Amino acid sequence: MKLDIDISDEFRDWLDKLAARCQHREPLMNKVAGIMLDAVDENFVQGGRPAWKPLKYRDGKPLMKTGRLHGSVEPFADNDQAVVGT
Numbered sequence: 001m002k003l004d005i006d007i008s009d010e011f012r013d014w015l016d017k018l019a020a021r022c023q024h025r026e027p028l029m030n031k032v033a034g035i036m037l038d039a040v041d042e043n044f045v046q047g048g049r050p051a052w053k054p055l056k057y058r059d060g061k062p063l064m065k066t067g068r069l070h071g072s073v074e075p076f077a078d079n080d081q082a083v084v085g086t
Contacts, residue, residue, distance in 0.1 A: 025079050032082035033075035040084055044070040 008014075021028075043049055044064060052062040064067055072086040 026077060028080065029077035029082040030075075033077040033084060036082060036084040037073065037075045040073050041070075045071075 044061075047061045047064075055062055058065065069086060073084060074086070076083045076085070
């Protein structure tokens with residue numbers, strides 16, 4: 001059985017735009033990577049969420065002796081992935 005469905009030009013345009021956004025995901029992935037970077041940054045600032053175990057051998061926050069590790073965390077995104085790393 002064949003079913004014919006008529007759709008409006010407006011709806012067809014909306015579907016075309018949706019299909020294009022699904023093929024070109026890099027802007028979305030950039031936003032996701034930025035959100036992930038903010039979360040990692042906040043973990044460093046707060047000392048973990050939940051809190052990282054306290055230090056035994058020096059004063060200060062865990063993973064923040066020089067700030068080099070925290071400063072090296074960067075986002076990366078392309079059409080297929082969003083990554084935050086060092």
